[in-house]
Amino acid sequence: MQSHFKQALVLFSLALVAAGAHANPALAKKKGCASCHGGVVGVNVRTPVAGMPQAPSFYELYSKFSGQQEAEAKMLAAWMGSAKHPKMSVNASEQKALVKFYLSNEPVEASGKREMPSETSGQVKQ
Numbered sequence: 001m002q003s004h005f006k007q008a009l010v011l012f013s014l015a016l017v018a019a020g021a022h023a024n025p026a027l028a029k030k031k032g033c034a035s036c037h038g039g040v041v042g043v044n045v046r047t048p049v050a051g052m053p054q055a056p057s058f059y060e061l062y063s064k065f066s067g068q069q070e071a072e073a074k075m076l077a078a079w080m081g082s083a084k085h086p087k088m089s090v091n092a093s094e095q096k097a098l099v100k101f102y103l104s105n106e107p108v109e110a111s112g113k114r115e116m117p118s119e120t121s122g123q124v125k126q
Helices: 002-020 025-030 031-036 059-065 071-081 092-103
Strands: none
Touching: 002 092, 025 031, 025 092, 059 071, 059 092, 071 092
């Protein structure tokens, strides 16, 4: 009986740890990422102020990093190493969750669907 309890406790603990690093649209909205990069239903991407570069959309981030070996590490290094990116108050687990979110297939347009521009036609595909 006691060993079943220990096994359940270990599994529950692992699930909690894994949950903290999953893709998280609420975190992207809370930290303001969605305001510049998009990808969260109900959040409009704002126009950059004068002198501020246009942030890459979640499509561009996904296209650039997804499928690469060490994609999460590369995206995080690019984010943290960018002099143009505004400084943010995020801890390591939030950084990992945000990177996972923008590398996942979860970011969506305001329609609630994930639509990526077709490279060949310029049209949107689903």
